[in-house]
Amino acid sequence: MAKRRVNSGSDDENSPSQSETPASKRAKTHQNGVQPSSSKDKGKNKATDIEIEIGDGEHQSDVEEETPVNKVTQEDQEADEEKFEQEHGDKIRQSLDAKRQTQGGVAEHGIIESVELNQFMCHKLLTFQFGPQINFIIGKTFCGKSAVLSAIAVALGGKANSTGRGSGIKSFIKEGQSCAEVTISIKNQGDEAYKPKEYGKSIVITRRFTKDGQTSWKIKSKDNRVVSTKREELAAICDHMNIQVDNPLNILTQDAARQFLSASHPSDKYKFFLKGTQLQQLSEEYDLCYEHINQTAKVLARKREAIPDLRSSLREATARYEEANRAREQKKRADELTKELAWAHVKTKEQEVVQKEEDLAKLNHKLPKIEKELLDARAAFEVVTDEIAKLEQDFRALGNMNDMNEQKQDLQKAMRENKVRRQQLNSDLQQMDISMKQLENQVLGYEKQIQEEALRMEKHTHAKREEAQRSLEQARQAVAAADSLKDQLGTERRELEQANLTLSNSFREDDMRVNELRDSVQRCQSIIEQCKQNDNDKYVAYGKHIKVLLDKIKTMRWHGEPPLGPLGIHVNAKEPEKWGNVLRYHLAQFLTAFAVTDARDRPVLKKMLNDSGNQNTLIVIYERDMFDFSRGELPEHVLTVHRALRVTDDYVLRILVNLAQIERIALAQTRREGDHTLRELRGGQAWTSDGFLVRVFPEGGVSSTKLDNMARGNALLLTGRDTDAEIQHHTMEMRRFEEELVAATSALSQKKKEWNDRKAQIDELQKRHRAAEDALRKAKNELNRLQQDANEALPANLAALEAAKQEAKQEQESIRAQFQAAMAQKATLEEENSKLTEQFNSIKKHLDGFHHQQSDIKSQIETLAEKRQIQKNNSDHFQNKLNEDMRKVEIAEQAAKVVQEEFTNWRQQALEICEPVENPRSVEVVQRQLESVKNALKEREKRHGASVEDMVVEVNRAKAKLDAVEKELKQMSALNKALKKSLTMRLARWQEFRRHIALRTKLVFQYNLSHRGYFGKILFHHENQTLQLKVQTDDQIATQGTRDKDPRSLSGGEKSFSTICLLLSLWESIGCPLRCLDEFDVFMDPINRRVSMAMMIDSAKGSDKKQYILITPQDMTSITPSNTVRVHRMPDPDRNQGVLRFGS
Incomplete structure (x- = not known):
């Protein structure tokens, strides 16, 4: 029996309630396998009375006309049915008896394992786990039992109106909610499981729909993984498992059950019979085939009418061709x-x-x-780019002379100021000399006048003058003593200040030393940490992720040799403690570099370095050439960079010779030693351990550049020691630095204390110096008073001369003191100028050497830049x-x-x-000769009206067209005849199906009635499309004999029991694994209900691989749950929620 297709129509509000496609129509079937026509009484009794045959010969007639056959009488049909029942009845009864003696097996696929309702109808959340055979769902009225069957139908793609619960899918959503969801789990096991690798042992189908009519499916595997969201996949699953969700006998909803139970008209029961057994679908499909065969026969008849015209065209074309054959x-x-x-x-x-x-x-x-x-x-x-990079590095290594330029400018300014001050001082000295000479002449004149005046007055004032002179002399001695004390205190104070200044400079140096020692301790700690990392990765000193990068380099294919690097793994210092810092400072970028032999490998390696976080790593292009560089080496007694290194790879050695010129650069402990060595060599370059880059030029210029932070290089490079030794070495170094730090810190504290003590002494001397200055001032005032008294005692004339003389001498003494001070200042300025000049010349010499060196490197860079531009132009030229x-x-x-x-x-x-x-x-x-022949042919064509080619083409075309039409007509006629024959056979088989199903239904119906002691039969009238039930109850047998009773005269319970017997009979004829029935016992009395229940359970147990879901409002206390029977009780309805919209 053909599987029913799941209707792919939508359940949206605007979709039509039923599909009207030809493949889904149901047509009436008739006695003797009749395939009805499009009229209302479609070709009754015409199972074999129509044939469409197209002969194979050319002159065979067209479509044969339909020839009527004699109609079969009702009596003949009944006799034929009795004969058929006698032939097959016993066999069917035996198979039914054998089936009842065996227990039905559990289905491995196609049955429902569980169902879950979320916001569906009256349920917020409801879940059922179904048994594999018989499931009863019981509960009080209005508890929402019928929603389970509606949910099953909706989840399996059934239409909303087929459930009888609403006109659209959104009517199933619980009031007050925006969406609902139904999830159903279908068993998927055994040999006939659907896509078991994708879905597993269960297929979970979830349908979600919203208030606005949108709906979606999720078809998931047992582990809840979404496999598909298409409805076509659901249709394929239902087809594979023979689930017919829209078949009214498979899922018999509450309304459909009531209609089935209460339907009294025989034609309605017959329709149920056809739909449930899918005979109506098969009949309609045959009807469609019949119509197509008729249409094909008409088309073939029209084509046959064109054959004489085609033959006539062929004869005419052949005659014209023969006429032109002479050409x-x-x-x-x-x-x-x-x-x-x-x-x-x-x-x-x-x-x-x-x-x-x-x-x-x-x-x-x-x-x-x-x-x-x-x-x-x-x-x-x-190559030129690398050379420029090296020169740029050398240029950067020179540093800058900003500090020295600032010193030069300061010295020039100081020299100018010194010169101005010396010029001003010389002018003052000349003016002082002139004034001294004038004052000396004045004093001599005054002394002469005083002597002359004194001679005249000597006899009167000699004793008094001597007394005054003694007082003046004592006052002068007091002034001299005070002045001497002041000078002594000033000298002592200046000496202490100079000592404190020297001490201040000293402890500033000590403070710098303390900071350096702290930095050294921290550097040792950092190196120890790096050594610990290096214990796990020996390449950590050369960059990031170098080990991974080297492994990747080994697996790749290169145009040249595999890249060489990092170069430093082949290089060690012979004396790392002595030369490690200076070598690491200058060679660090070369030690971490890589080298390739083919320029095409450089971009690939550069990208790999960038990806690993080593963007600044240098890549060198080299040739595998073992050239001799001994000619360029310095004399053997000179220690060079090459001689201080141990290089284990000859190619790495020559790369360093090319890039860093290690054979030409000398090493020295100090700048002085490096300068001396280079002067002996008459030029060259040296690196010193005290942090200088020294250059001596052949023409005599010298340049020395202080290097910043000599210890900046990676301390793990060039050590030559293993990790443990390196950790031990730097641990000892850190301890030594820590001890020196403690000592330096203590010495610095002692010097600061000494400075503070001396500062207190300076302050005390400052106070005493100010007191001495006060005493000197008082002594001078006393001297001036005594001198004034002596002058007042003299005669007016002599006093005036003496006062003028004293004033001249005082002025003379003042100028002399100024002169001495000016001479001392001049000597100081001369000495200062000499020092400034010496410093200026030294700085100028260094700057000249630096600028010469800078100019030389810039000149080389400019030359190489021009060369690089030329190479760039060449590269662009060749690329273009x-x-x-x-x-x-x-x-x-x-x-x-x-x-x-x-x-x-x-x-x-x-x-x-x-x-x-x-x-x-x-x-x-050839063209000329061909044109000549064609011209001749054209002349002939003008006479005949067409060319030979055209005639040949015309004949061939006419013949081919005739042959094609005859061949196609022959083939299509044979095909149509075969189709007609096949359809006739299928109609006969369909009739056999209907007769066998009807007979099986009759016998099972009689058996089911016998459970109550009833007797009955089913009368099929296929001609009239009716199904009638005849039932004789036990009391009727006692009172009315053997006369059958019409179902309409039965009581409600008897009628329901009879209909249940009919339903069970029809279920025996369908192949769907699901049997769903809602409120089957609504009209039954207790006895009929008990017998019906037992009968249905026995029927279900005997059914092989079928699942039953039965809904009843009755209490199933009489049913004992078992492995095959499971009872599901619905929770009582919430009395506060009111009446459900659809009832239960």
């Missing part, structure tokens, strides 16, 4: 010339192919040379030339390909015309 010889000559012309064109095209291939070969021959020149230019560009020639090659290849294809096509076309012609003449010669 065939001349046409033959034209054909031969046409063949020769075709091969002449082929030969011309072949020559063109040879020429194109020669042109392409010439262009291809030039490409390798251009590619080599491009690679050479790129390699040269990279290569691109241009490649475009030419591409164009030439395309042209050659086109010509070759034309040659191939022309040759193929020529072969279709004829075999190759040896040594064809030129195209021009």
